[in-house]
Amino acid sequence: MPAYEYTALNNKGRKKKDVISADSSRHARQLLRDKGFTPLTVSQVQDRNRSAKKSVGFSRGISQSELSIFTRQFATLISSGLTIEQSLDALLSQAEGHRMKTMLGGVRAAVLEGSTLADAMRRYPSHFPEIYPATVAVGEETGRLALVLERLADYNESRQALSQKIVVALIYPVVLLFVAVGIVVALMTFVIPKITSVYINAGNDLPPLTVAMISISDFIRHYGLWVLAVLGTLQVAFLLAMRKPALKMSWHRFKLKLPWIGRLIRGLNSARMARTLAIMTQSGVPLISGLKASSRVVGNMEIRNKIQTATEEVGKGASLNRALARTGYFPPVLLQMVASGEASGDLDTMLEKAASIQEQELTTKIQMFVGLFEPLMILFMGAIVLVIVMAVLMPIFDLGDMLK
Template sequence: MPAYSYQALDAKGKKVKGVIEGDSERQVRGLLRGRDLKPLDVKTVKAKAAAQGSSQGPFTLGGPRMNTRELSLFTRQLASLVLSGLPLDEVLAAAAKQTRKPVVKSIILQVRSRVVEGLSLAQAMAELPKVFDNLYRAMIKAGESSGYLGPVLEQLAEYTERSQETSHKIKSAMIYPIVMVCVSVIIVSILMVKVVPQLVGMFESNSRELPGITAFLIGLSDFLVAYGVFVLMAFTALIAVLQWLLKDPKRKRVWHKMQLKLPLFGGFILQSETARYSSTLGLLAQSGVPLLEALKIASQVLNNLTLKEASVQVAVMVQEGASLSKALDQVDVFPPLLVQMAASGEANGKLSEQLLYAARNQERELEFSVNAAMSLMEPAMILFMAGMVGFIVMAILLPIFEMNDLAGI
C-alpha cells in the first residue's frame, strides 16, 4: 500500500499536512473527507520527493532526509521490532506510527510501500541514498542475505548511536572556545569603535606627546572606524575565494595533505578519520560483507582526500592478493595501532573484532585529546581576552595618569 503526502483544510479552515497510506489517490481523498478534512493536494511520497528535487534546481537538497539522531532512533526501533518476530511490513508500519515528524514518517512509509511491492529492505532503501548511505544499505543487505537482520540492525543501531555521541561530544567541546572568541571580538570592536574615539578629543587637547601604545591604539581605532566595513568585506571575500579555490581537486588534495601535518589539529583529523574507517570496516566484516567490498565502502566514509586515496590503494592491493595489514602498512598513512590490530586479527581469525577494538581505541584517544586541548584552550582564551582588554585600558589610562601627574606638580 503506497504512502501519500497530503495538504488539506480542517473544519476551521486551517491548512494541515500529513502522510497517509492508501490504495489510490481517490481512496486517500475519501479517507481525508471521512476525517472532516478538505483535501487540497495529494501526491505519493515518492512523486513529491521527485517534484521537490526538480523544482529546487541547482540548490536541491535531494529530497527528504533524516539527521543522525533520527536515523539512530529509527534503526534502534527497527532492530527491536524485527527481533520481536513481526513481519517486515508491520515493523515499518509500527515505526512510522511511533514518529511524529512528517518527514521521517514519509521516508519510512515510502520504504514500506516498496517492501510491500516485493522489494527487499536494502533495495527499498537504495531509492533513498541521501537518507541511507552505502554503509547502511550494505549492512542491511548482508543481514537479509544471512538471515540475521535483527542482530545486524542492533549492531548498526549501536554504530549510529556511538557516531552521534562522538560527534555531539566534539561539538559540545567546541562551543565554549567559539563563544569566547565571538565575545572577545565583539567587546574589543565596541571598545575600539565606540569608546576610544570619544577619548581622542581629550588627548588631542593636551600638547604633550602621547605614549606609544596610546598612539597605536588611536591609529588602530581610526582605521577600524574608517575601513572596518571594508576589512570585514575583504575577510568574507577571502573566505569565499579560498572555498572556490578548494573546489579544484588538486588544490583540495594539497590542502588535505597539509591538514594532516598541522600541529594538534592534524592529530584530531587523523584519529577521527581512522576511527570512522576502522569502525566501518569492522562492522561490515562482522556483518558478513566480503572484505574487498567492505574496503570499497569504508573508503567512502573518509572526508580527507589523502586518507581516502590511501584507502583506495589498500583495496587495490588486497584485491591483488596482499593482506590487509601489509596493505595498510605500505600506504604509510594510517596509525601503527590500526596496522597492528589488523595483523593480529588476521593471525587469530578475529579481524572484525580487532578492527572494532582499534576504532574504539581511536575514539577514546580522540576524546581525551579534545578534552585536553579544550582544558588548555579555555584559560588561554580567558588570558587572551583579558590581555586585549587590559591593553586597551592601559593605553587609555596612561595619558590620564600623566595629565594627573602634571596637574599635581
C-alpha cells in the first residue's frame, strides 16, 4: 500500500502535515475525512521526492542521530524475525519527525511495490549515504540483512560518538574565547572611556600606554560595528567562494599544509575512510565499490580525489597499501595494517583496528589541544587585563610623583 504525504486541517482549523498509507490518492483523502480532517494537499511520497530532486536538485535528509536510531531499531526488528514490511510498519507507526515519516512511508511503499530494500533506499540519497544501499543489497542477496544492519548501526554510532567527542572537547575553548573577547570589548567600550575622561578633563599629560588605550577604545566605540559588518561580509564572501570547486579545492589543500590542523584533518578523514571501507568489506561489498563509497564520506576534497585515484590504481591491479601510500595523506600505521590485512586475507579486521587507532589518536590530540588552550587563554586574558589596569593606574602614579 503506497504512502501519501498530506496537509490537512483538523477540527480546530489548524494545519497538520503527516504521512498516511492508502491504496490511492482518493482513498487517502477519504481516510482523512473519516478522521475528521479536511485534506488540502495529498501527494504520493515517492513521486513527490522525485519531483523535488528534479526541481531543486537536493532535499534535506534526516540527522545523523535519527539515522543511527533508525538503523539500530531496524536491525533489532529484523533480528527478531519480522519481515522487512512488518519492520517498516512498526518504525513508521512510532516515527515522530516529519522527514522521518516521509522517508519511511516512501521506502515502505517502494518495498510493497516489489522493489528491494536497497533500491528503495537509493530513492532517498539525502537520507541514506551510499554505504547503506551497497551493503543492504549484499545483505539481501546473502540472507544476512540483520547482520548488515547491525554493522551499519555500529558504524553510525561510532561516527556519532567521535563527532560528539570532538564537539564536547571544543565547546569549552570556544565559549572561553568568546567570553574573553566580550569582556575586553565591554571594558574598552564602557569602562575605559568613563575613567580616562577624568584624566583628559584634567589637562595633564598622559603616559603613552594610556594614550594608546584611549585610542583603541575610541576606535572600538566609533568603528566597532563597521568592523563587525566587514567581518560578516567577508564571511559571506568566503562561503560563496567555497561553492566554486576550484577555490574549495585550493582551500582544502591549504588546510592540509597547516602544521597542526593539517594532521588533525588527515587523521579524521583517514579514520572515516578506514571505518567505512571496513564495514563494506565485512558485508561482502567488492573492494572497488567500497573504495568509491569510502571516498564520498571524506570531507576534504584533496584527500577525496587522491582516494579516487587510488581506486583506479587498485582497479588496474595495484595493491591497496601501495595505492594509498602514493597519496601521501595516510599515516604509516594505517598503511602497515592495510598491508598486513592484504597479506593475511583479513583486510576488514585490520581496517577496523586501524580506524579505532586513528580515532583514539585524534581524540587524544584534541584533548591535548584543549589542555594547552585553557591555561594559555587564561594567561592571555590576564595579560590584557593587566595592560588595561596599568593604563588606568599609570596617570595616578604620575600624579602621586608630582605631588611629592
